[in-house]
Amino acid sequence: MKPRNRPQKQAARLRWGAGLIAACLTLFACSDPEPSGPPDDGPVRVDPPAGWDSDIAPPTAEDLDPSPGIVEVALEARLATREILPGVRTEVWTYNGGIPGPTLRARRGDRLVVRFTNHLPEPTTVHWHGLRVAAEMDGTDAAQQPVRPGETFVYTLDLLDAGTYWYHPHVHSSWQVGYGLYGAVVVEDPEEPFLGDDLVLVLSDIGIEEDGTLTPGNDSGWFGDYFGREGNVLLANGKVLPTLRGRAGVAQRWRIVNAARSRYQRLSVPGQQMVRLGGDGGLAEKALPVDEIVLAPGERAEVLIIPRPQPDGAVRVQWRDWDRFHIGTLRDPVDLFTFALTEDAPVDATVRVPERLRTIEPVSLSNPPVQRLELMEKSVDGTGVLGINGLTASEAPPLMAHAGVNEVWELTNSTAYDHPFHLHGFFFQVLDIDGVAPAVREWRDTVNVRPGTRVRMAIQFDNRPGMWMFHCHILDHADLGMMGMLHVMP
Numbered sequence: 001m002k003p004r005n006r007p008q009k010q011a012a013r014l015r016w017g018a019g020l021i022a023a024c025l026t027l028f029a030c031s032d033p034e035p036s037g038p039p040d041d042g043p044v045r046v047d048p049p050a051g052w053d054s055d056i057a058p059p060t061a062e063d064l065d066p067s068p069g070i071v072e073v074a075l076e077a078r079l080a081t082r083e084i085l086p087g088v089r090t091e092v093w094t095y096n097g098g099i100p101g102p103t104l105r106a107r108r109g110d111r112l113v114v115r116f117t118n119h120l121p122e123p124t125t126v127h128w129h130g131l132r133v134a135a136e137m138d139g140t141d142a143a144q145q146p147v148r149p150g151e152t153f154v155y156t157l158d159l160l161d162a163g164t165y166w167y168h169p170h171v172h173s174s175w176q177v178g179y180g181l182y183g184a185v186v187v188e189d190p191e192e193p194f195l196g197d198d199l200v201l202v203l204s205d206i207g208i209e210e211d212g213t214l215t216p217g218n219d220s221g222w223f224g225d226y227f228g229r230e231g232n233v234l235l236a237n238g239k240v241l242p243t244l245r246g247r248a249g250v251a252q253r254w255r256i257v258n259a260a261r262s263r264y265q266r267l268s269v270p271g272q273q274m275v276r277l278g279g280d281g282g283l284a285e286k287a288l289p290v291d292e293i294v295l296a297p298g299e300r301a302e303v304l305i306i307p308r309p310q311p312d313g314a315v316r317v318q319w320r321d322w323d324r325f326h327i328g329t330l331r332d333p334v335d336l337f338t339f340a341l342t343e344d345a346p347v348d349a350t351v352r353v354p355e356r357l358r359t360i361e362p363v364s365l366s367n368p369p370v371q372r373l374e375l376m377e378k379s380v381d382g383t384g385v386l387g388i389n390g391l392t393a394s395e396a397p398p399l400m401a402h403a404g405v406n407e408v409w410e411l412t413n414s415t416a417y418d419h420p421f422h423l424h425g426f427f428f429q430v431l432d433i434d435g436v437a438p439a440v441r442e443w444r445d446t447v448n449v450r451p452g453t454r455v456r457m458a459i460q461f462d463n464r465p466g467m468w469m470f471h472c473h474i475l476d477h478a479d480l481g482m483m484g485m486l487h488v489m490p
């Protein structure tokens with residue numbers, strides 16, 4: 001059950017018609033002094049139109065364990081033939097037969113047990129991007145032997161934090177992710193106020209040739225690695241241009257994951273106001289009205305939309321280009337999905353957002369160790385490679401940190417293009433980018449580093465020692481060497 005905001009008052013509180021503008025204005029009028037409690041007099045939840053998400057939402061994995069507090073799911077990596085482009089059959093790489101794989105849903109405090117079986121033609125692992133798991137469960141080749149074809153591995157994950165996360169392979173990952181292997185993990189917080197009907201939106205792309213076969217994962221050789229391969233087909237939950245329905249005034253909470261191997265996602269919803277609720281590590285401190293959402297590969301955003309009536313009832317949500325090469329030109333927008341409003345009369349806002357969503361303490365730092373990481377490129381025998389502090393992944397010794405000792409990392413980027421830096425296993429807070437603090441405090445695991453900028457971040461090293469990874473989440477760049485290991489010592 002999702003938390004419901006006082007359903008018993010529902011019937012009494014429906015108001016029709018003109019209240020929408022008022023609803024938008026009251027969005028921030030509710031300065032709730034209790035940051036975590038529900039607003040005490042918010043309007044109530046109204047059910048969304050029947051089948052509102054049936055064309056677009058990915059399936060949710062079935063919980064095979066009846067005991068409370070344990071969610072057990074079966075996950076199988078296998079090839080499957082899907083019709084992604086109309087009339088064209090493509091053999092893709094899937095979890096449980098679909099792109100994306102099933103959403104794994106549980107609650108904060110639950111234990112998630114994933115019985116994973118590999119039926120791919122090659123070894124793989126599953127990495128739990130953003131989840132604070134035990135080091136042995138992180139799914140990298142530093143944490144485990146890759147799972148060979150036919151083998152099973154059981155991942156046991158204690159879910160410490162509510163939020164939107166995702167899973168993907170960490171062996172041959174640029175190919176395997178590019179071929180379709182990814183899915184979302186949603187960790188609900190039973191104490192959160194109702195913030196809209198929940199929709200997972202996994203955005204990605206895939207390369208499909210004219211005959212329906214997948215574009216080879218190493219297409220264009222070194223150039224492909226260097227630029228980062230973007231598939232020619234854009235996917236919203238594995239589909240080309242699916243339809244999402246809504247009713248004017250009935251709030252939706254989109255949990256957006258950028259699962260693309262290299263492509264940035266930049267979204268706006270024409271005619272609608274988005275409110276950004278949070279990102280990688282769940283809700284931010286404050287809700288923030290925004291005109292667009294930019295997600296580098298690996299990043300997530302939670303977005304609230306209370307649809308206003310649309311003149312023609314539907315809008316196309318588009319992908320728009322992000323100039324990650326800083327060349328000053330943008331490619332044309334591409335339609336991602338249709339957001340169609342039913343003809344039902346608009347409902348007054350069904351949810352109010354407290355301005356403060358959550359209390360997030362700053363990472364406590366007393367005389368913290370500072371590590372400087374320069375994202376860079378160099379030439380080895382005439383070939384460009386990428387690395388960190390002068391060394392590629394295979395050349396670099398692990399960095400060291402200590403469990404319980406928080407650190408400040410300073411990231412700089414001396415290349416001419418953006419790199420989304422991702423740290424496994426530990427959340428961080430961005431302190432500033434070129435001296436400017438972010439608009440809201442929040443937990444992150446990925447941050448985009450633009451050329452010539454300096455990102456300072458504070459990492460909370462809680463007590464989970466082991467070997468962890470950090471890398472550029474343009475997965476082709478990680479292949480070219482922009483990756484490193486971090487040994488967190490007890």
Ligand code: C2O
Binds near residue numbers: 127129168298471
């Ligand atoms: Cu999405 Cu190494 O991670």
Ligand code: CU
Binds near residue numbers: 422425
């Ligand atoms: Cu990760």
Ligand code: CU
Binds near residue numbers: 419472473474477482
């Ligand atoms: Cu990069």
